[in-house]
Amino acid sequence: MMEQKEALCQPAHATESRALRDRVGMYIQARDTVDTIAKIREAEAAGVQQVWMATEYAGRADVLTAFAAAAARTERIRLGSAVIPTYPRHPLVMAQQALAVHDVAPGRLRLGVGSSHRFYVEGIYGLQQTSPLSHLKEYLQVMRELLWEGSVKYDGTFFHAAYTLPRTARVPLMMSAMGLKAFRLAGEISDGAITSTSPLPYLRDLALPALRAGAEAVGHPTPPVVALVSVALSTNTEAVFVTIRQQVQRMIHIDAYARMFTQAGFAKAVAGDEADLDALARSLVISGDEATVRQHIQEWLASGLDELLLSLVPIVDAESERQQLLHLIGSLDA
Numbered sequence: 001m002m003e004q005k006e007a008l009c010q011p012a013h014a015t016e017s018r019a020l021r022d023r024v025g026m027y028i029q030a031r032d033t034v035d036t037i038a039k040i041r042e043a044e045a046a047g048v049q050q051v052w053m054a055t056e057y058a059g060r061a062d063v064l065t066a067f068a069a070a071a072a073r074t075e076r077i078r079l080g081s082a083v084i085p086t087y088p089r090h091p092l093v094m095a096q097q098a099l100a101v102h103d104v105a106p107g108r109l110r111l112g113v114g115s116s117h118r119f120y121v122e123g124i125y126g127l128q129q130t131s132p133l134s135h136l137k138e139y140l141q142v143m144r145e146l147l148w149e150g151s152v153k154y155d156g157t158f159f160h161a162a163y164t165l166p167r168t169a170r171v172p173l174m175m176s177a178m179g180l181k182a183f184r185l186a187g188e189i190s191d192g193a194i195t196s197t198s199p200l201p202y203l204r205d206l207a208l209p210a211l212r213a214g215a216e217a218v219g220h221p222t223p224p225v226v227a228l229v230s231v232a233l234s235t236n237t238e239a240v241f242v243t244i245r246q247q248v249q250r251m252i253h254i255d256a257y258a259r260m261f262t263q264a265g266f267a268k269a270v271a272g273d274e275a276d277l278d279a280l281a282r283s284l285v286i287s288g289d290e291a292t293v294r295q296h297i298q299e300w301l302a303s304g305l306d307e308l309l310l311s312l313v314p315i316v317d318a319e320s321e322r323q324q325l326l327h328l329i330g331s332l333d334a
Contacts, residue, residue, distance in 0.1 A: 003333030005033070012164055021332040023301055025226070027078065027311040028324065033060035033066045040070040044077040052082040052112075052194075052226075052309050064097040071105035073247055078108050082194050082228070082309060083176040084295030085116035086127050091142040092163050098147060112194045112226075113139065114176030117197045134158070140173050140189050147171055174226070180210045187214025192224045194309070199283040202226055202264035204303045224306035232287035233324045234315040243313055245281040252277075257289065268290040285313060290328050297332070 028041055028051045030036040032052055036058050043051050053063050067079045075171065079101070094113065101109045115121075115132035122129055124139040129135075136158040142178070147154035177183045186193035195203060215222040230238040230247075248269070251257040258270045261280060268276035271331035286296035300308055312318075312325050 004028060004141060014276075017059065019333050020301070021047065021050050021329065022138060024329050024332060025137040025307065026227070026329055027051075027052045027054050027057070027082070027309055029057040030059055033061045033069060034103055035059065036066045036068045037073055040077060040079070041074055041327035043326060044074050046326040048326060050078040050080060050110075050307075051318075052080040054082055055084065055301050059300075064101055067109065068097075068101045068104055071101055071108065073110075074105075076108070076316065078110060079105065079175070080110040080194075080226075080309075081110070081112045082332045083112040083114040083174075084227070086113050086139045087116065087121045087127050087129060091139045091159060092146065092152075092161055092162075094145045095146045095165075098143075098171045099165065099169050102171055106169075109310070110172045110174055110192070111143075112174040112176065112192075114194075117254055120256070131157075132179060137185060139190055140175065144173055147173075149268075173221065174223075177207070177211075178256050180263060183207045184214035185216075187211040187222060188218050188220070189217075192225055192226055192306075195225065195227045196231055196260070197228055197284050197311075198260060198279070199249070199264050199266075200300060200303060201283075202260070203305060206263065207305055221252060226307040226309050227300065227305045228309045228311060229300060230313050231289065231293060231310045232313040232315050233293060233328075234287055235289055235292075236315060237287065239315050240285060240287045240313070241278075241281060243315060244285045248277060248281045248284065254328045287313075290324060294328060294332070 024049050029040050030039050040051055055063050056188045058066050063081050064083055071079060098109060098111050104251045115136045118129045121127050135158050138158045142152055142159050142161050144152050145154065146163060147163060148171050148251045150168045152161050168311055170297045172191040174194055175186050177186045177193040183193055200230045211225060234240055252261060252270050261270050266276055269280040297308060310325060312322055314321050
């Protein structure tokens with residue numbers, strides 16, 4: 001495999017020396033592509049350094065197409081997909097789309113992909129999902145060879161590809177990671193792991209060591225972790241708790257989340273224990289006024305995580321709270 005990109009696989013001291021604002025991104029949720037462009041432009045104007053999007057939060061429009069449009073209307077903000085499902089799209093096609101965004105905004109795209117969930121892949125697209133981590137490994141290998149080296153000739157279990165590009169694009173190739181096997185794989189083959197909503201102790205004590213072990217096994221620097229964190233800008237702790245608990249009750253019925261929560265020590269919550277469900281819900285959100293949330297952000301980053309991806313949980317006024325979060329992130333180094 002090719003060498004990892006030096007600028008991304010930084011040692012811990014290099015990550016810690018980065019400005020705080022540079023290590024915190026915002027999850028964008030939009031009605032459609034026009035709204036996506038407007039919100040990305042607004043984030044850039046507010047001083048946000050990185051935005052992330054997923055298809056379900058882009059008005060069900062294609063994220064990379066929306067990024068290409070937004071890239072032409074912005075100057076410096078980084079654009080990250082978190083994440084695009086691999087199964088519906090051949091890796092050559094994904095690489096070509098990434099190349100188009102890179103052409104418009106060199107160095108600003110971080111391409112996060114993932115195998116998604118079986119109910120999504122099979123239930124929506126009608127595709128069979130088998131050995132998702134092996135499938136994801138081959139997917140990233142095909143994209144890396146094509147984008148980074150300019151040509152690929154690959155003969156694997158899932159993919160057979162032969163193609164050449166007239167130019168290269170060293171787009172960072174990141175992957176979603178939820179379970180410990182996925183974190184180990186991310187350490188082996190990716191330019192970064194993008195987490196799902198997970199308890200901090202799980203990420204710190206189990207996921208990060210698995211990531212490091214994967215990197216060490218192949219002699220690569222440990223790639224960065226971008227941790228998805230739910231944020232509620234509200235001091236109404238009961239309202240925040242009720243909202244997050246409703247989300248958790250849906251998540252535990254998805255197999256991948258259930259396994260991850262069990263690994264994180266919340267097996268009783270997965271089994272329906274009310275007290276454990278309460279504890280799990282409280283572990284998945286940071287909330288309070290801007291000063292309190294800022295303090296929690298610093299605590300999460302101090303735990304060994306490289307970056308945070310903040311996802312707003314609206315409580316009273318979604319637009320007002322979104323503006324607050326934009327201001328918070330944009331002023332982190334003030």
